[in-house]
Amino acid sequence: MTDGNALPQREPALTIAQVAEQTGLSPDTLRYYERAGLIERIGRTTGNQRRYAAADLAWLEFLLRLRETGMSISDMQHYAQLRAAGDTTVSDRLTMLRDHRQNLAESIRSLRRNAAALDKKIKHYETLLAEQPEMDTPS
Template structure:
């Protein structure tokens, strides 16, 4: 985990978040990531807030949220606290989809366990 400093290099952010440099550039281009400062040489410098936001994006991405929904969540967040009910609704809908995926995987896992048991029984 990155120690608390005011500015992070792209390499440090890649290390912390697991996103590639290309992904970071893409997220900045489409608006998932904003307020990226640049030094005098034009190199990106990320704030602790940027790194924290990328943690949220990582969670949403890893749980299968489409980019369009991540963009919607981002827009709502930037719009202010009055959008909190909409953010809750968006996250609850996503959570239901994630729960469905977990249940589906659990069923598949049970099938695999039964197959393993069967194969062990024929040995």
């Protein structure tokens, strides 16, 4: 939201390939996120090529955190819209984050329960193998 669209001063201004490198996303995915409205329109060179500012990077990294914790694209779109709408949406964003945080806590708990059950199964197999170490040699 600087000017119409010009690049602000002398910020780092990374190319899409550099951002891809740093985030682990592909250039295609970066363009897809922008099209999908997860990212506000990135500043361009006079030749219409994207140049990412440090703030864009930070926002991308936040989005990645949401993604890695299982937030859907459509929820991220919603969050991005709130963010774009300005300071009056802070409490809505907080609500979204708290909800997401709770879901996350629950899914971590669920994973830990399943991990414990897996450990049991693994121990069971280990016992089996310890009792019959070689199947190749019949009695």
